[in-house]
Every structure is written in C-alpha cells, then in structure tokens.
Amino acid sequence: MEFRLLGSVAVVTENGDVALGPAKRSSLLAMMLLRPNTPVNVSQLIGALWEDEPPAHAKTVLQGHVSRLRAVLAEHGASAYGVELATQGTAYTLQLPESLVDAHRFEELVALAGVQRRPADAVRMLREALSFWQGPALTGTVQSRPLEAAAGGLEERRLASVEALADAYGQLGEHGRAAAVLRTEAVAHPLRETLAAALMLALGRSGRQSDAIGWYHRTRRLLAEELGVDPGEALSEAYATLLRSAEPMPAQRPALHTAVAIPEQLPRPPRGFTGRGAELASLARAVSAGDAPVCLVTGPAGVGKTAFAVHWAYDRRADFPDGRLFADLRGFSDTPAPEAGAVLREFLLALGTPAQRIPETPDAMGALFRSLTADSRLLVVLDNARSSEQVRPLLPGGDRCTTLVTSRDRLGGLIASDAARPVPLGHLPPADSVALLRSVLGTERVAAEPGAAARLAGLCDGLPLALRVTAARLAERPQWTLDAMVGELADEQSCLALLDIEDTGVSAALRLTLQQLPEPAARMFRALGLHTGSDLDRFAAGALAGTSPAQASADLDRLAAAHLLTESVPGRWAPHDLVRLYARHLAPQADPQGLHRLLDHYLYTGLAADAAAEPGSQPCYSLPADFRRPPATREFEDRAAALAWYEAERPALEGAVAAAVALGLHDRAWRLALVQWPLMLWRIRDGWVPLLQAGLASAEHVGDPDAQSRVRALLGWVLHEEGRDAEALVQLEQAPELAARAGDAISEAVAYVNLGAVLASTGDHERAGALMTHAVALAARTGHPPTQVLTLQHLARHCLTTEAYEEALAHTLSAAEIVSPDAVVGRAQLQIVRGEALAALGRSGEAADQLKEAAAAAEAAGFTEGSARAAEQLARLSADR
Numbered sequence: 001m002e003f004r005l006l007g008s009v010a011v012v013t014e015n016g017d018v019a020l021g022p023a024k025r026s027s028l029l030a031m032m033l034l035r036p037n038t039p040v041n042v043s044q045l046i047g048a049l050w051e052d053e054p055p056a057h058a059k060t061v062l063q064g065h066v067s068r069l070r071a072v073l074a075e076h077g078a079s080a081y082g083v084e085l086a087t088q089g090t091a092y093t094l095q096l097p098e099s100l101v102d103a104h105r106f107e108e109l110v111a112l113a114g115v116q117r118r119p120a121d122a123v124r125m126l127r128e129a130l131s132f133w134q135g136p137a138l139t140g141t142v143q144s145r146p147l148e149a150a151a152g153g154l155e156e157r158r159l160a161s162v163e164a165l166a167d168a169y170g171q172l173g174e175h176g177r178a179a180a181v182l183r184t185e186a187v188a189h190p191l192r193e194t195l196a197a198a199l200m201l202a203l204g205r206s207g208r209q210s211d212a213i214g215w216y217h218r219t220r221r222l223l224a225e226e227l228g229v230d231p232g233e234a235l236s237e238a239y240a241t242l243l244r245s246a247e248p249m250p251a252q253r254p255a256l257h258t259a260v261a262i263p264e265q266l267p268r269p270p271r272g273f274t275g276r277g278a279e280l281a282s283l284a285r286a287v288s289a290g291d292a293p294v295c296l297v298t299g300p301a302g303v304g305k306t307a308f309a310v311h312w313a314y315d316r317r318a319d320f321p322d323g324r325l326f327a328d329l330r331g332f333s334d335t336p337a338p339e340a341g342a343v344l345r346e347f348l349l350a351l352g353t354p355a356q357r358i359p360e361t362p363d364a365m366g367a368l369f370r371s372l373t374a375d376s377r378l379l380v381v382l383d384n385a386r387s388s389e390q391v392r393p394l395l396p397g398g399d400r401c402t403t404l405v406t407s408r409d410r411l412g413g414l415i416a417s418d419a420a421r422p423v424p425l426g427h428l429p430p431a432d433s434v435a436l437l438r439s440v441l442g443t444e445r446v447a448a449e450p451g452a453a454a455r456l457a458g459l460c461d462g463l464p465l466a467l468r469v470t471a472a473r474l475a476e477r478p479q480w481t482l483d484a485m486v487g488e489l490a491d492e493q494s495c496l497a498l499l500d501i502e503d504t505g506v507s508a509a510l511r512l513t514l515q516q517l518p519e520p521a522a523r524m525f526r527a528l529g530l531h532t533g534s535d536l537d538r539f540a541a542g543a544l545a546g547t548s549p550a551q552a553s554a555d556l557d558r559l560a561a562a563h564l565l566t567e568s569v570p571g572r573w574a575p576h577d578l579v580r581l582y583a584r585h586l587a588p589q590a591d592p593q594g595l596h597r598l599l600d601h602y603l604y605t606g607l608a609a610d611a612a613a614e615p616g617s618q619p620c621y622s623l624p625a626d627f628r629r630p631p632a633t634r635e636f637e638d639r640a641a642a643l644a645w646y647e648a649e650r651p652a653l654e655g656a657v658a659a660a661v662a663l664g665l666h667d668r669a670w671r672l673a674l675v676q677w678p679l680m681l682w683r684i685r686d687g688w689v690p691l692l693q694a695g696l697a698s699a700e701h702v703g704d705p706d707a708q709s710r711v712r713a714l715l716g717w718v719l720h721e722e723g724r725d726a727e728a729l730v731q732l733e734q735a736p737e738l739a740a741r742a743g744d745a746i747s748e749a750v751a752y753v754n755l756g757a758v759l760a761s762t763g764d765h766e767r768a769g770a771l772m773t774h775a776v777a778l779a780a781r782t783g784h785p786p787t788q789v790l791t792l793q794h795l796a797r798h799c800l801t802t803e804a805y806e807e808a809l810a811h812t813l814s815a816a817e818i819v820s821p822d823a824v825v826g827r828a829q830l831q832i833v834r835g836e837a838l839a840a841l842g843r844s845g846e847a848a849d850q851l852k853e854a855a856a857a858a859e860a861a862g863f864t865e866g867s868a869r870a871a872e873q874l875a876r877l878s879a880d881r
Helices: 023-034 042-049 058-075 102-114 119-130 145-171 175-188 193-205 209-227 233-244 277-287 305-315 340-350 362-372 388-394 412-418 430-441 443-448 450-459 464-475 482-498 504-516 519-528 538-545 549-561 577-589 594-613 639-662 666-674 677-682 689-702 705-721 725-732 735-742 745-761 765-782 785-801 805-816 824-840 844-861 864-880
Strands: 002-004 010-013 084-088 091-095 294-298 324-328 379-383 402-407 421-424 566-569 572-574
Touching: 002 102, 023 042, 023 058, 023 091, 023 145, 042 058, 042 091, 042 145, 058 084, 102 119, 102 145, 119 145, 119 864, 145 175, 145 193, 175 193, 175 362, 193 209, 193 233, 209 233, 277 294, 277 305, 277 421, 294 305, 294 412, 305 324, 305 379, 305 402, 324 340, 340 362, 340 388, 362 388, 379 388, 388 402, 388 412, 430 443, 430 450, 430 464, 443 450, 450 482, 464 482, 519 538, 519 549, 519 577, 538 549, 538 594, 549 572, 594 639, 594 666, 594 677, 639 666, 639 677, 639 689, 666 689, 666 705, 677 705, 689 705, 705 725, 705 735, 705 745, 725 745, 735 745, 745 765, 745 785, 765 785, 785 805, 785 824, 805 824, 824 844, 824 864, 844 864
Parallel strands: 294 402, 294 421, 324 379, 379 402
Antiparallel strands: 002 010, 084 091, 566 572
16 A cells, blocks of 8 residues: 555555545545644644635534545555554544655655765666656645645655756766756746756756856846846856856767757648638737637537638747647547547657656646646647547646637637637638639639529538538539539438438538549448548558558549548548548448458558567467458568557557457457557557457457467556556466467466566565576577567566676576577667676676667667666766776
8 A cells, every 4th residue: 555645645555546535535635644643633634624714514524534534544454554544632643654655755765865975876766756756746635725835845845856866967977967857847947046057057067058048048037027036146156157168068978868859740731721811810819818828719510620720820830939739639529539648648759758758647747748838839739629628638838838729619618717718610601612612613613603603602501621522523523514513412402401410511512522433432431431540541441442552542532632531641541520420321331341351451460560660579469260361561661660550550450459349350359459569568658458458358258368368468567567566467477377278388488577577576586586587498498589588688687686696697698699680679678787787796897888889779779768777877887986
C-alpha cells in the first residue's frame, strides 16, 4: 500500500488506485498524510475541508468522512501495513510508516542528495526524488487556504530540488543538461528569479551566450510589466557574469536533446475557399480580444467548420511563429474519439519532447504541455469536439497562445469555464454559395445560367460539402447544363425527404454522385464503409475492395476528385464524417469478404513491419491455416518506416481486433492484438493493456497455448512497465508453461526472462536469477541468436544488480559474439551493461570507451533512453576520477 500526495491524492494497492470518493474525503486524507503520526484536531480539518465558512453541521460531515475513510482503508488491508486512522480526543491521527508516503520518500532522497560528496550520486538521487511527482501536489482536493499553502510548500521544495539537480549537472560539466532541466521550469515560473539566473548561467556555460542574455532581458521585461520591479540580486549577478565573459563560454558535452521543434500539424489548406468574410472578421476580433483566447467555431454538419478553421490558420501563419498544432477529436464520428493522453502525447512529440521523457498519466502530460507552451505564440486547432470536457485538458498554457475549437455543439460549458468566444457558422448565403460554384466551374459557365446556379445553391442547402460534391460532378461533365442538374437534384431531394434522412442536401449530392461514378470507384466507396479506422492507404483500400493497390490508388484519386475523400497526408485518404456515415449505410451492399480480406491484409503486413522493426526476431505469430495472402503488400525500408506504419494504422488495427471478435474470427483477433509489439515496446506506457486483454480473451477462446503464452508474456511486461507488478506476475507465471505445452522454446525462454525481470524488481533476486539462467540455457538450445542475446543481456543486468560483476561482464561478452551487426539498439544495450560492469570492476578506461560508443550509437538510432543511461554512467565515471 502506498499513499500519494505529489499529484492526485491517492491510495494505491497492488490492484490499482483505491476509489476515495468526493474531494472532501481526499482532502481529509491529504491533511492526515501531511502530518503523519501526529494528532490533527477537528477545527484544523474543518478549516481545510471547506473553502468558505463551514456549515453548522460541519463536524457531523467530517465524522462521516472519517468513518468512510476508515472503512476504505480496512477494506484494502491497511492494518497489514501498519496503517490506522485513530481517534485521540478531539483529534485524529493517521498512524503509518512514513516510507509509504511519496512526499516523505521525496524529501528523504532530496536530503540524502544534499550530503553527497559526488555530484553523480546527487544527480541519481535527485532524479529519483523528482520521479515521484506525477502532477501538481494535492490535486483533487478542496481549494482551501490550508491545502493551498501545503501544496505551495511542496511545489517550492520541488523547484528547489530541480535547481539542485541542475547545479549537480553543472558540477559534472553537463551544462547543456542543466539548461534543459531548468528551461521547462523557468517557462512555467517566469517570475522566479533564481530559476532564470541559473538557466542563464547554464546556457552561457554550454556556449549559448546570446540565448542566456536574451533570457535575462525577457525576465527583466516580465518583472517590470507584471510586478513593476527591477531584477534582484541573483538575476543581476548572473547577467554581470555573462557580460564579464570576454569570449563565449566554452561549450561542454552537448545535451542529448537541445533542438526546439516548431510543429506544423495542419492538414492541407482547403482549395477554392469562398466567402465567410464576416465570420473571418468575427474570429479575428475574438482572437485579439484578450489573453490566451479560446475561440469556438460552431455549426451543423457539412457547413465547412474544418475548412474555415484551417483556412484561417494558414492565413494567419505569421501570427504564430512557435507553430501550429492540430488534432481531430472525432467527437461526432463513428470511430472512437482519441483519449486526451493520446492527443497530448502527439502534441508533446511535435514540440520536440523525446518519447522516453513523456510522463505516463494524462494529467502529467497536460502539465508538461502547459509548461512547454507557457511562453509560446502557438495556435492549437481542436477539430470536431463533442464536449467541453474533451477540450479542457488540451488547452495550452501560454497567454499568447490561441486555441481554435470546432464543434457541432455550442459547448456552453467551455464558454462558462474558459471564456470561449463563439463564432457560429451558418449555411452559406446564396451569393457565397454561387461564388463557390463559380470557383469550381468557372465564371462563364455560371454566368450563362444565373437562375439555375441560384436554384442549385438552394438545393444544396448552402452546405459547402454538398456544393463541392455537386460542382465536382458538373466539372467532369462540361456538356451538362446547370438546369439539368437542378432537375436531377430536386427529384433526389424529394425521394430522400420522404425517407426522413437528415442533411438532405448532402445525402442527395452523395447519392447522385455515387450513381455517376465508374463502377470500380463506386465499389471502392461502398467498401470504405467496412473500414475499421478513420483513414487508410492504398493497400488497405485494395484489400477492402478486392483490387490491386494500383487500381485502389486510382479509385481513391477518383473519389477524391469527386470530393468524397481528402488526402489527409500524402498516401492516406480520409472521408468527411458525413461521407463516412453514408458509406457505412451502404456497407451491406459491399463485398461481404471485404472485411475478411482487410484482416488478412493487416496480419500479413504486420509480419513485414515486425521484420523491419526488429530484424531477426521471432515472428510474433504464424498465419492462420485459412489465411488468404493479399495480391500485393507494402515493403518497409527500415525500422523508422515500420514504426510510422504502426503509428498511422493503430486506430484501424484496434478496430480490426473488435471487428474480428464480432465476426467470431478469434484466430485473427489475438494476432492483430499482438502484431504491434514493436510499437508497444517503443511506447510502453501508452494504454495497451485493454487491447492485449481483448487479444488474450480471443487466445483463450480458441484454446491455443502458443497464442496465450505470447499474449500473456507481452501483457505481463506492459503491466510491469506500468508499475502493476502483481497483475504482471499473474500473467507471467502462466506464460512459460503454456509455451512449453506448445513446444515453442523461443517463447518459453522469453517468458522466463520476462518473469525473472519482474521478480527481480519485487526483490525476489534468487528465483529471478535461477529463471534467467534457465532462460539462457533454453535460448542456447534454440540456436536463435536474437533470443540468446536477449536472455544473456537480461541475465547480465541481473548480475549487476546482485554485484556479480565478473559474471555480468562474461555474459555481455558471450552475447557480443552472436549479436547481429544490424541490431544497433541491442548492441548499444550490451555495451552499456558491459561498461557498467567494467566500471564496477575498476577498469575505468575500458568502461569509458564502451559507454562513449554506446551513447553515440544509441543517439544515432534514436534510442534516447539508452543514450541518457550511457551519458549518466560516463558522468559518474568522470566524478570518480
């Protein structure tokens, strides 16, 4: 059992977070944890649980919360951990070992770091201390003065430890890393002069003199504007130190990640955008009306909200020099909306945050996002939002940032909470509707039939989507008159009105367009209704329609020309939500084997991606007996291309698992859940557990021990990386025996090494070592080098933990003899372990050589976790000399 204050207030057991109930109960627990083993009187608790004057019955309410908190603790076995909420007269005491509280462990590590003689040891302890923070302290409690003061005190100690960490890096000569640590906090706390001063000196010592001086002037200006004061002693002395440097300060070892990314995530600009002058002016006024504006573009489906927002974003590009972020929230789509964490992760990656530095929880991601954008002039476009709750976690932190939200809903909650300024879009007025037709068909053709053009605009209900689809049909038929199209569209509207179909203008335009398409393109459109994701490439489209990728590409281009699809990024096509819904409506008319072909396409392509992402690895499954090979599949040049495909196809692959289960194709479902394993290991804490649990259910359904072993081994490792070791062991204890029953020695070895690693993390080193040794023996019998290398590397790292340094070195040397030259990441991992073993044996020169090579190789491969570990070990070596 653990108690958390550094983030959301929580009680955590081996089964996960305990549900505490309302904010007042979390506040009660926080007050008790802030003073563990000390009586806290009732009046103090009442003062903390109510923001304003407490009610007359406050004592009774408090007693109810105490009673329920006692019951919750008892239900989860608190007494076994020495935890008891006791009554002492008019006070309560939470008796517990203080080591169970994250704030206590944080402060203990910070204190230990302060007495270390070696800076490298201080760095290690401070980094571990700061890892306990998962967001602002005391999140989820009442906003009362006592709790706000306590949260402020904890935050002050966190910032002091960040400054101490930067100072320790500076003592090691790692000035670039010191600057990287300080910059995030200096952005979040722009008026904290000690942070700004430390950052200036770190920038100067890493050779970035002009950046350092620029930061001084930025802070000086903010102090004058916000507080009306001049720089204090710390800031002035740092500035004087910089100016005294006759030459730029010598650059030390460069930081691993110093590039500042300027994101450009907007989709392609809309072609032939017409009208909306009044709305564009209204949006411009809304943006300029205040700090950090949130603007809300609303209107019905098909009215052109996305095109309007993207057009404005391109037109005002110069206003946002720090970049433009874009996310489709799919609020009114029939495909699942992305989780806030997934969107924030993409934003953080676009802003240049290394994948390994992204926090685990959405709350922590949001805090980092707001920190990174605090001093930016950034535009964030959140398209197709369903609710205010979906938007709020994605708002940036800077006063000079602008957020543009589009939605079919008015989102009154966002207006109330964030002063969002509404910019409603109605149907295009007749003149603008005709202008849109003119932009596609040309002035002469529209001028020749002005009355028909006006009637056509009216039949399309002034909806840009319907107008574009209709205009595209006319553009391809120069012999048609506008009047003829008016007659056809009027008849179609009548038929659809009798059927009570919504968005009649769009539906009529789509139905007529589909009737006029060549049969291959029409067949492709119907097949798209079966797709399991929001966009697709030509290979997936070919599988759905039963055609070659070349024919699929031609059909997709034909549909794009008819404005039924857009090429969202090069090589991937996506329909508008209304078009997708219409395609879903037509899905029963599509080839019933289309979805089956799509699943097999993903199975086959997934194996090709696995082979490119992890060369030499064991295929994660064999193909089903009734598998039908696609006529053509894409090839992957390298690991980066394979990982990019996984990223692009992730929603579709998750949808494919659900589709396979719905069809009873469990032999496909577990394979599709497993196929993304290289991406899972690269982005290990990215919410994979539900997908793998669905895959495990399908593996159990077909009764395949090999399938169950593979899924359990991966699921167990993912759970371990999420800190859920008890759940992980439930899966991993079963995996080796299942693999043995299936006769797969490679899977058995991998399962044993995963189980051993998790056991080691729980302190069972003896059994862990025995299992890893057994895994090495199993791998040797398979004659499969990648598995042999994996097991030897894990055993070597375990030997480091148990201080068996000679054995660790021997295992790395054995692995080095068989590791593939192409396995850059694997070789770097081996070199890091070898370097650590050599350092522990006192062979510092050899250790430094290994670690330098490993750091360079890992950095070149984008293996940032490895390069950081190697750099840390090198810093330790330098400090020891």
